[in-house]
Amino acid sequence: MKLKWTSYPYIVWMAIFIIIPLLLILFFSITSGDVFRLGEFQFTLDNFKRFMNPIYLKVLGRSITLALQSTAICFLLGYPMAMIISKAELKKRNAMILLFVVPMWMNFLLRTYAWLTLLGRNGLINYIIKSLGFEPLSLIYNNKAILLGMVYNFLPFMVLPIYSVLIKIDNSLIEAAEDLGASKLEVFTRIILPLSIPGIVSGFTMVFMPAVSTFVISSLLGGGKYMLIGNLVEQQFLWSGDWNFGSAISIVMMIFILISMAIMAKFDEDEKGGGLW
């Protein structure tokens, strides 16, 4: 394909902000030594070997488990929600979509902080529980709080792609299925669900990816006790100053995301795209 000159700014943009940083991370991950002084580095795979330590593998395992759990919860909550929205009449539908989008206008950190004031030991929920005469619960700084934060923050990314696919399903297909004898449940399992697979695939990837790499949610709601892979990367870059090891962890995470996306794309194969890729 011949490239038009109008596409050059985008190519330059992509080169500076996407391709070069990616190559830099790859470079860091396979080198060691002082990265800021040219010539004083050597190629090595030690960074990756270091990651094979059970401590780090456990972190990776926990990250993937939590991301999968939050993706599953988002799906179970999000699919019915997307269906309800897509079946509502136009005015209600727009209002509901707005309700989903408006929180996203607010800063991500702020939204997560808000949960601290709700769930904290002296937070709103415990205040109510205490004033009712019960023992306060420990709601925060555990896996469940992290999960809650993930589901809360990423739910719109599940609902919106599924909704946009559901809304496009031609109503006459549903009528045709009913006409051929399918009950409401059969219409769902045989027509609506298979036709919404592209949306489900996009939703899964759009939730799983940020969930597996998050470090804000786990450090705020996990209280630093529960380290995820995102926290590990953050730590290497900001505190330990070991950019090489941090980059290696990033590369490992990217490989995992690529694998998971390839698996999702397999499900999407028959549907011919329409999803995220």
Place this chain on the structure above:
Amino acid sequence: MEKNIVIDLKNVYKKYDDVEVLKNINFYIRKNEFLTLLGPSGCGKTTILRIIGGFEQPTSGEIIFEGKNIINMPPYERPINTVFQKYALFPHMNVFDNIAFGLKIKKLPKKSIEEKVKNILKMVNLSGFENRSIESLSGGQQQRIAIARALVNEPKVLLLDEPLGALDLKLRKEMQMELKNMQKSLGITFIYVTHDQEEALTMSDTIVVMDSGEIQQIGTPVDIYNEPKNAFVAKFIGESNIIEGIIHEDFVVEFENIIFDCVDSGFEKKEEIDIVIRPEDLIIESFEGAKLKGKVISVTFKGVHYEMLIESDNFLWKVHSTTMAPVNSLVGLSVLPENIHVMKKVI
């Protein structure tokens, strides 16, 4: 009442918000009949079909199916199948799975499903198409699959909502004949919705002409063409000249200040009426001695015939004739008494 009535609509009335879509529709469909609901778009014909199919509820009225009111029966329980306007084939299934959909829901054994699909594909001339995807099919082929998907369930009644609307003229003509043949050989009752009067005339046993939510006329194609009940039907079914006139007594009418013989009776004396004359029933003759005289305004060649506009004293006549009279020539017009159709004026 006749015994072989399949569906009987009684006072079916439908209102959307404040708009009356159907005003007390009454008609019945006999077994093995090809009945067509004909009317302009927005006349309510599709709504009737959807009510029979169960996709919409009438505001009031009854639908009697083999002696039982089925108003509250959901679509999936009705022994009726539909061919939808835009086919509504399932895009995520291949041809076989589309056709087998209804049979699989009924949990028929695999062997008999395969056999039935094979037979129906043979009937619609698409043998060997089982594994093709829907999007790889042309419009005409998709149409056949949609018909096959409905017919394979052996419904008692098949509803067809303008099924040929998206096809080109030649294909449409072919499919008209095929559909008619299928209906005859399978002995299934067809209820067919169209706005194409020619389609209705060639295929139907009975035509129900509708306008603005009301039935204008029910009859055989020949009746409806030759004896339109009112000006709407006359105008909608084929081309026609509609002129005001007076019926002096039985079998005597006057229009353009000339007295003509006709075959209609039963009107009041001196009643003002509408007269319908089909363009092909007007005969061009020599100017001298003719009762009705006019001047040729325009001539258009239409293939089989010429269409001429001929102006008499107060009326512009549309005439179809195989002989051509040149523009600006003066001609006489005559019409046989049985081709003068007298209709009550619509108030």
